[in-house]
Amino acid sequence: MRGQSSGSSSGVQWFSRWRRFAGLLPLCGVLALAACEKRASAPPEPRPVVSMAVHPDESAASATYPGEVDARYSTPLSFRVNGKIIDRTVRLGDTVKPGQVLARLDPVDYDKNAASAAAQVDAARHRLVFAKQQLERDTAQAEANLIARAQLEQTQDAFASAAAQRDQAEQQLALAENQRRYTELVSDHAGTITAENADTGQNVQSGQPVYQLAWSGSVDVLCDLPENAIHGINIGETAQVSLPALPGKRYRAQVREVATAADPASRTWRVRFTLEQPDAAVRLGMSANVVLAANRGGAQAAFTIPATALFHDGNAPAIWVVRKPDNVLQLRRVTVARYDARTITVTSGIADNDQIVVQGVHTVTAGQKVRPVPPLHPEDFAS
Numbered sequence: 219m220r221g222q223s224s225g226s227s228s229g230v231q232w233f234s235r236w237r238r239f240a241g242l243l244p245l246c247g248v249l250a251l252a253a254c255e256k257r258a259s260a261p262p263e264p265r266p267v268v269s270m271a272v273h274p275d276e277s278a279a280s281a282t283y284p285g286e287v288d289a290r291y292s293t294p295l296s297f298r299v300n301g302k303i304i305d306r307t308v309r310l311g312d313t314v315k316p317g318q319v320l321a322r323l324d325p326v327d328y329d330k331n332a333a334s335a336a337a338q339v340d341a342a343r344h345r346l347v348f349a350k351q352q353l354e355r356d357t358a359q360a361e362a363n364l365i366a367r368a369q370l371e372q373t374q375d376a377f378a379s380a381a382a383q384r385d386q387a388e389q390q391l392a393l394a395e396n397q398r399r400y401t402e403l404v405s406d407h408a409g410t411i412t413a414e415n416a417d418t419g420q421n422v423q424s425g426q427p428v429y430q431l432a433w434s435g436s437v438d439v440l441c442d443l444p445e446n447a448i449h450g451i452n453i454g455e456t457a458q459v460s461l462p463a464l465p466g467k468r469y470r471a472q473v474r475e476v477a478t479a480a481d482p483a484s485r486t487w488r489v490r491f492t493l494e495q496p497d498a499a500v501r502l503g504m505s506a507n508v509v510l511a512a513n514r515g516g517a518q519a520a521f522t523i524p525a526t527a528l529f530h531d532g533n534a535p536a537i538w539v540v541r542k543p544d545n546v547l548q549l550r551r552v553t554v555a556r557y558d559a560r561t562i563t564v565t566s567g568i569a570d571n572d573q574i575v576v577q578g579v580h581t582v583t584a585g586q587k588v589r590p591v592p593p594l595h596p597e598d599f600a601s
Contacts, residue, residue, distance in 0.1 A: 264589040267547075268577040269540055273570055274519040275563070281555045285441035285506040287461070289432035290474075290492065292412065296428055297323060298400040302421050303428070310414050314405045314431070321403040321428055328398040335391035342380070342387040349373075349380035409433040410502065437496040439471060439506045442486035447510070451476055457491055458509040461500065470494045471508070520555065521564045527576045528554070528562055538575035538582060539568065540590050547575070547586045 301323030308320050356373040359365045413430035416422050439459055443451070451473060459469040471491035480487055491508060493500065527537050534551045541548045552567030568574065573590055575582065582588070 262587075264545060264587045265582070266591045267538075267540070267575050267582060267588045268593055269573050269575050269588075269590040270524075270593060272521045272523055272568055272572050272574055275522050281447060281510045283441050283443055283447070283508050283510070285439045285459070285491070285508045287500060287502055287504040287506055288438050288440050289409070289412075289434075289502060290436035290438045290490075291407075291433040293407075293431055293433070294415075294427035294429070295320065295403060295405065295431050296425050297321075297403055297422060299323065299328070299397050299424050300422070301325075301327075301401060303416060303418050306418050308411055308429070310411055312411050313409070313434075314411065315408050316406060318405045319402050320405055320411075323401040323422075325398055325401040328394070328401055332391070332394040332398045335387070335394040339384070339387040339391050342384040346377075346380040346384045349377040353377045403428060405431065407431065407433045408435075412502065432502055437493045437500055437502075438474065439491040439493065439508060441489045441491060441506075441508045442481070442484060443489055444486055445480070448476070448487045448489075451489065451510070455510075459491065459493060460507045460509070461504050462507070463501075463504050464499055467499070469496065469500075519565070519570070521568055522561050523564060523568075523574060524576045525558070525560055525562050527574050527579060528552075529579045537564075537568065538579055540573040540575065540588060542573070545588055545590065547582055547584055547588055549584045 303321055304324050305322040306320070308314055308318075314320065353373050353376075356365060356370050360367065360370040409431045411429050412432045414428075415430070416426065416428045422428065453473055453476065455473045457471050457473070459471045461467065461469075471493050473489060474492040475488075475490040477488040523537070528535055530536060531549060531551055535554050536549055536551045539548045539550050540546075550567045552564045554562050555565045556563035575588075576593065
């Protein structure tokens with residue numbers, strides 16, 4: 219009896235402990251689930267990004283485009299007759315004066331044509347003298363009724379024909395002399411030879427270019443502008459021109475001509491700027507930088523920012539702005555008016571005191587929470 223009582227008591231104790239343990243299982247599960255949810259919902263730490271505040275430039279924004287110095291007038295020089303070049307007196311880069319002989323053709327055939335025309339003039343003049351004498355005789359005889367009226371009329375017709383032949387022969391002689399004179403290629407303007415298209419010993423046709431002459435005087439700067447820069451440019455608008463070959467010098471220019479259509483290959487518009495006061499240091503063919511006022515259509519704030527802040531959203535330039543107060547990244551498309559070696563000038567898309575990302579712009583995403591960090595070396599981002 220005592221053994222049975224002891225076994226029964228042990229079973230009761232084991233069952234009591236099991237019930238207490240089973241009652242704790244749901245509580246443990248709830249605590250474990252709560253702990254998992256707490257770990258899963260913990261937000262990520264904000265990513266540090268190098269950023270800086272931007273402020274408008276003190277001066278107006280400007281757009282700079284490359285150009286080339288060229289003469290306002292440039293014409294090809296060619297002979298007005300056919301022939302073989304026997305002499306050239308100027309070369310590429312030479313300066314010429316009005317009336318200066320630049321090249322010569324073989325004049326032998328043209329000398330012969332002129333001599334033949336001169337002989338025809340002499341013959342026509344002799345026939346005219348004889349016709350005039352015959353007319354004077356027949357006129358006197360007709361007044362004395364010694365010849366018929368019809369004979370006098372024939373004499374008058376012969377005289378008129380001889381006079382016309384004389385005039386025709388003289389015009390042929392003038393034409394032959396002109397053609398002989400055209401065997402010399404003469405400059406009709408002062409300027410500089412910018413191209414050679416034919417050489418000594420070469421047979422050329424009339425009108426075939428031999429030289430290219432850039433006239434002295436007015437100097438233009440040729441500039442090919444993209445589509446987004448051509449709007450608003452008007453004849454007479456001013457611009458500033460600088461030449462890399464002449465550091466420190468600035469020239470004032472005016473828009474003289476704007477192309478009515480784009481170049482079919484480059485899809486750019488040719489604009490001609492005329493320098494107002496070019497000096498002797500300005501040489502044809504020099505590279506030029508043309509600065510246009512970006513706010514010519516009205517006041518427009520400009521921001522000079524580090525070039526490292528720029529990336530592209532599709533085909534459009536863009537930057538990252540740290541939106542306050544939650545420090546979330548926001549993508550902003552911008553308009554770039556000027557590209558420099560280390561900076562760019564932006565005219566739209568950002569505002570004063572905006573915080574922009576200046577490093578690692580390709581490693582962040584829109585809506586990402588960040589922690590702004592100032593540049594370690596701010597001088598590296600100075601314009």
